[in-house]
Amino acid sequence: AQSVTQLDSQVPVFEEAPVELRCNYSSSVSVYLFWYVQYPNQGLQLLLKYLSGSTLVKGINGFEAEFNKSQTSFHLRKPSVHISDTAEYFCAVSPYSGNTGKLIFGQGTTLQVKP
Amino acid sequence: DADVTQTPRNRITKTGKRIMLECSQTKGHDRMYWYRQDPGLGLQLIYYSFDVKDINKGEISDGYSVSRQAQAKFSLSLESAIPNQTALYFCATSDSEGPGGELFFGEGSRLTVL
Numbered sequence: 001a002q003s004v005t006q007l008d009s010q011v012p013v014f015e016e017a018p019v020e021l022r023c024n025y026s027s028s029v030s031v032y033l034f035w036y037v038q039y040p041n042q043g044l045q046l047l048l049k050y051l052s053g054s055t056l057v058k059g060i061n062g063f064e065a066e067f068n069k070s071q072t073s074f075h076l077r078k079p080s081v082h083i084s085d086t087a088e089y090f091c092a093v094s095p096y097s098g099n100t101g102k103l104i105f106g107q108g109t110t111l112q113v114k115p
Numbered sequence: 116d117a118d119v120t121q122t123p124r125n126r127i128t129k130t131g132k133r134i135m136l137e138c139s140q141t142k143g144h145d146r147m148y149w150y151r152q153d154p155g156l157g158l159q160l161i162y163y164s165f166d167v168k169d170i171n172k173g174e175i176s177d178g179y180s181v182s183r184q185a186q187a188k189f190s191l192s193l194e195s196a197i198p199n200q201t202a203l204y205f206c207a208t209s210d211s212e213g214p215g216g217e218l219f220f221g222e223g224s225r226l227t228v229l
Contacts, residue, residue, distance in 0.1 A: 009155065032215045043119070043205055043220030044158075051215045090157060094215065102148075102173070103218060105157035 002027040002093050004106035012112045021076040021109045023091030031093040033074040038088045086113045118142045121221035129229050134193040136224045138206030146209040147189040151202045196228045
C-alpha cells in the first residue's frame with residue numbers, strides 16, 4: 001500500500017519570496033509522483049510529474065520539484081511566488097504496477113501568498 | 116466549454132434522499148474516476164471505470180454506486196444520503212493505459228446533506 005504525507009497544512013508567504021511545500025511518501029513498490037494544484041472554485045490540474053530520469057522536474061508556472069528516493073520525498077519549490085499562486089497543492093503517487101491509473105493523494109497544502 | 120463537466124455544481128439535500136451527480140467529458144478518454152474531497156483528507160477514490168463494461172470500486176465505495184452510460188458519461192449515485200457524505204466530489208478522466216498518466220478534473224460538485 002502507498003501513503004502520502006504533506007507536512008504542512010498551510011504555508012503563508014509574502015509575494016516574491018521563495019516557497020517549499022513538503023511531501024513525503026511511503027510505498028513498498030516503485031511509484032510515479034505528481035503535484036496537482038487546485039485554484040479556488042476549480043478542479044485540480046497537473047503541475048508536474050516525475051516518471052523517471054532526472055530527479056529535478058520542472059512544471060508549469062515556474063514550479064519545480066525534486067525526487068529524493070533515499071528520503072522518499074518529492075518537495076515542491078518556487079523561487080519567487082506571486083499572488084496568483086494562492087491555491088491548494090496536492091502531492092500524489094501512483095504505483096508502477098497495477099495499471100489502474102489510480103492516484104493516492106496527500107492531505108493538501110494551502111499556499112497563501114500575501115502582498 | 117469545459118472538457119469535463121459536472122452537474123449539479125452545488126446541491127443541498129436531506130438525509131435519506133437519493134442523489135445523482137453527473138459527469139460528462141468531451142476529451143474522448145476511456146478512463147473515468149470519481150473522487151471525494153474532504154478538508155484535511157485530500158482526495159479519496161470512490162469508483163473508477165476503464166470502459167462502459169468495466170467498473171471498479173475504489174477506497175471508499177460503501178454507500179455509493181455508479182453508472183457508465185456511455186464512454187463520455189459517468190454518474191455517481193447516493194442511494195440514501197447521510198450527513199457524512201457532505202463533501203466536494205470530483206470527476207476525472209485519463210487517456211493513459213499506464214500509471215503515469217495525467218488526470219483531467221471537472222470543477223467539482225459540492226454536496227451538503229442535512
